[in-house]
Amino acid sequence: MTLEEVRQLLEADVIPGSDLNQTDVTMACGADLMSDVLAHIKAGALLLTGLTHPQVVRTAEMAGVKALCFVRGKRPSSETVSLAASNGIPLMTTELPMFESCGRLYSAGLPGCTNGG
Numbered sequence: 001m002t003l004e005e006v007r008q009l010l011e012a013d014v015i016p017g018s019d020l021n022q023t024d025v026t027m028a029c030g031a032d033l034m035s036d037v038l039a040h041i042k043a044g045a046l047l048l049t050g051l052t053h054p055q056v057v058r059t060a061e062m063a064g065v066k067a068l069c070f071v072r073g074k075r076p077s078s079e080t081v082s083l084a085a086s087n088g089i090p091l092m093t094t095e096l097p098m099f100e101s102c103g104r105l106y107s108a109g110l111p112g113c114t115n116g117g
Contacts, residue, residue: 001025001110003067006046007092009104012069015091017081023090025066029113030102034059041065042113048101052076057083065089071098 003020006012006028014020029041030048034055037047043064049056052074060068068084070076070093076084084091094101106112 001105001108003046003090003092005108006067006069006105006110009108010069010092010094010096010101012092012094015076015081015084015093017085018090018092020067020090023066025110027111027113028102028105030071030098032098037063037065040113045113046105046110048098048105050074050098052080054080054083056080057087057089060084060089061087067092069094069101071096071101 003023025046026044028046031037032050037059041063044066046067047060047065048069048071050072067090073095
């Protein structure tokens with residue numbers, strides 16, 4: 001699924017400075033504990049989270065995450081946006097809660113990280 005398709009499904013806004021570039025993601029993971037991300041996410045995944053601090057980007061980079069989507073209308077700080085841009089990690093934000101965001105993506109055929117690869 002492309003990040004543009006994800007954006008449409010989640011009615012998300014692209015954070016200025018991010019470029020979706022028709023990037024594909026093969027699975028998604030929703031987590032607010034970065035230890036869970038490191039333990040369970042697979043490279044190439046989309047991470048949905050309510051955390052917006054720069055450590056999220058650092059964790060995403062270490063884990064090979066392709067893109068981040070902030071849920072519940074959360075907006076990242078300029079430091080987080082700059083760090084993501086310098087690491088080539090696109091950012092989006094949706095007003096939807098995490099449960100509904102993950103459900104919409106799963107219903108559209110995007111698997112979770114436990115069964116997606």
